[in-house]
Amino acid sequence: MNRINAIDVTRGLVMVIMALDHVRDLLHISALTQDPTNLANTTPAIFLTRWITHLCAPTFVFLSGTSAYLSLKRRNDESARRFLRKRGVVLLLLELTIINFAFWFDIHFHSLMLQVIYAIGGGLIMLSFMARLPIRWIGIIGLIIVFGHNILQLVPPFTNTAARLGWSLFFQTNFFPVENRFALLVGYPLIPWLGIMLVGFAAGQFIDRPISLRKPWLLRIGLGSLALFLVLRFLNVYGDPAPWSVQKDSLFTFLSFIRVTKYPPSLQYDLVMLGFMFLILWAADGANNFFTRWLSVYGQVPMFYYVLHWYLVHLSMIGMSLLQGYSLADIPSGPMNFGRPDGAGISLGLVYVVWIGLVLVLYPLCRWYGPYKAAHPEIKWLRYV
Template sequence: MEPVLPLPKPRIHSIDILRGIIMVLMALDHTRDFFSNAAFDPLDLDKTTAAYYLTRWVTHLCAPTFIFLSGASAYLSSQRKTSRQTSSFLLSRGLWLIFLELTVVNFGWMFDPGFHLVFAQVIWAIGFSMIFLAALVYLKPLHIGIIGLALIFGHNLFDGIKSASWGQYKFFWMFLHEQNLYVISKTHAIMLLYPVVPWCGVMAAGYAFGTLFQFDPAGRQRLFIQIGLCCILLFLLLRLFNIYGDPRPWAHQHNLEKDAFDMMNVQKYPPSLAYLLITLGISIAALGLLEFTNNGITKTFTTYGRVPMFYYVLHIYLLHLAALFTAMGKHTSLNSLTAVGLGPQHGFSLPVIYLIWLSVVILLYFPCYWFMKVKQRRRDWWLSYV
């Protein structure tokens, strides 16, 4: 298989399609957060149902796939820039995303103008991963990929280290590798949901993966499917025998379905090696399968995939406002704008969740299509930050 040079200028449609699919799936998870009446964790095998479990688990694909594709897109973009220009853009965009996470995005989640509780989530992780990548782009893509894989495969070696042992510096370890709540003052705190070390690894690995798009479409399709299947097989090997890669070993549940569910129930916060192998394995294989796919459905996903940040912010505000109006209509005690979900007493069953999700996704298509066309027509510098 020989690489074809120079790198083709047209957009890689499979990236846009897969990114769009991921954005749609993400909205399902957040619709469940806002509207579900379930009083249990969907991944709790003692309480959940297969439908709830799978509804939650499939959305595990979202964050790692999006960050991985962001790394690949950064490489493709770098082919039209110098290393210094690429680094400068990644740095500025990373800082911008962190600012958005702490302001616009957090207000959308909580509707709390005082920002008493701030969530450091996926946009936070993407921002810091871009800053990390900005420092690496002066290296060869192969070396960047090795660094990324070292972080992905090696970070679980540090699972036994806890922030409590860091004393006054515990925030530093939470920021790097431990999901936890950091209390800033009596009235303010930050919930670090996305410790950055493994996510930096995912973006760096994605950047190196971007070099594979230089191969002809048929060649890279085979390669992507092979890489994806190898990731899945490695996940099965490590996880089936509880060798390494996740802080919580799975155990037999005396039920084949629950055995499978427990084995697949891998840690997301921070993402374990097992979590990243199975999610990225599925996504990389899907990227290959989407290589020659072009129809009305994929074009719809492409619309969402080309304006991901615009879609992300809109869907949070739309879901939260809809939940708020629903609560007011039910005359509930949700009289504060900071209330996020309807909860067990006033929420809805899973079929209604799916109906709300589809309605939201369809409604968002129209502003997303409009903004996609704006980005196609214009080359204003600020459009690359939205």
């Protein structure tokens, strides 16, 4: 399969941005006590640092669908669909083990967080069965989910724990504490994210066109998505459970306007974030310079980068705590505890310094792994990472 470089560049860009959010999550002084998008106590710098990273998850999920289309277009038979299914299972297993250990550094796994890899893995499994359908129907189902799942806000909450868990795994972000021994956070319910993946799969037929046809299409779709977002957001009626409102000044009113809901992803969130994603694909398509080549190194090895960056971020947090005078004995434990001592943390400016350093450290590793993986097709497990 010939790679479309714009996909690698776009994916690389959002992977670099993603690391900023995770460094902020674990190292910023107020990250554990302050919601960065809460307009009552945030600052514009903190808000925008968090907001820009909203671009990452929908781009990963959409492009996972597109990559699945490009993989299946040559041979959409049971063997190819089975590989897609196996890849989804591997991602789920990685999420439940290696990735969750990177979150918490807890060998007893008192905490379990289902995030974007859970959504991609589960989505690929479902897509492997749906791939038998005509691509038009896959796209229509995806659009129905994206445009219609906000109606589920009207469903009253379940009181039965098993029903609430089942609903959450597929439709609604939720938190399940089990006394002081275990906690489960369903951050990325499958169905809203599956809608994005299915749209990405159907869009693969357009992204696979020659650049002379693809590039204008990317621009039109990107601008159209942003225009529809503006219309729906101004109307303030449907598409996001958190309507915008006039704030203390024009800047915070603007922040309220762009403060869209990610958990689970609302229609307005999808429109604005995927709109920007299409514009990035459009800008990257055909570009060949130092910056795009640098980004594509990360974009060609997304899973390798994702796993490694979490371990580096968590080790950076421990190193920060030790440098600030805390000992390993001061590191707290327990469900949903990253292990950062009370009072430890750095300023937002230093968060950016650590973020840039971490991304640069990962570059030679990614640059080595990409060619190594391509040169060793006989190592079967490399196909999944």
